[in-house]
Amino acid sequence: MLMRLCSYPGCRECIPMGEQYCEKHRAKAVQYKERNRATSYQRGYNGAWRRARAAFLMDHPLCEECKRNGRLTPAVVVDHITPHKGNRDLFWDEKNWQALCKRCHDRKTAKEDGGFGNIIS
Numbered sequence: 001m002l003m004r005l006c007s008y009p010g011c012r013e014c015i016p017m018g019e020q021y022c023e024k025h026r027a028k029a030v031q032y033k034e035r036n037r038a039t040s041y042q043r044g045y046n047g048a049w050r051r052a053r054a055a056f057l058m059d060h061p062l063c064e065e066c067k068r069n070g071r072l073t074p075a076v077v078v079d080h081i082t083p084h085k086g087n088r089d090l091f092w093d094e095k096n097w098q099a100l101c102k103r104c105h106d107r108k109t110a111k112e113d114g115g116f117g118n119i120i121s
């Protein structure tokens, strides 16, 4: 009979070809996969945002708010002009983004959210 290793990370148990996990890990692996699905989804979402934000800051290296006040300050955050409040369309709409420095962003979010901050950006 053809044998393979159990798919559970770190397990070296030999199991028949066609099986996924050894006896011991079959139940555990299901839980493991369930747990991983949520986090990898979140990781993908955050990863996509991190990449989009980095690209945006590359194109908009200076703080928009400071620029309006005649100052040149390196931007470090991408702010949502209209708070997205979890709205995906608003969140991913580049026209709703502006590059801000930390100080301007903090000042803006303090005004908008009563000081709780904008966690996602």
Ligand SMILES: [Zn+2]
Pocket: 006, 007, 008, 011, 012, 013, 021, 022, 023, 024, 025
């Ligand atoms: Zn195993």
Ligand SMILES: [Zn+2]
Pocket: 063, 064, 065, 066, 067, 073, 100, 101, 102, 103, 104, 105
């Ligand atoms: Zn600024």
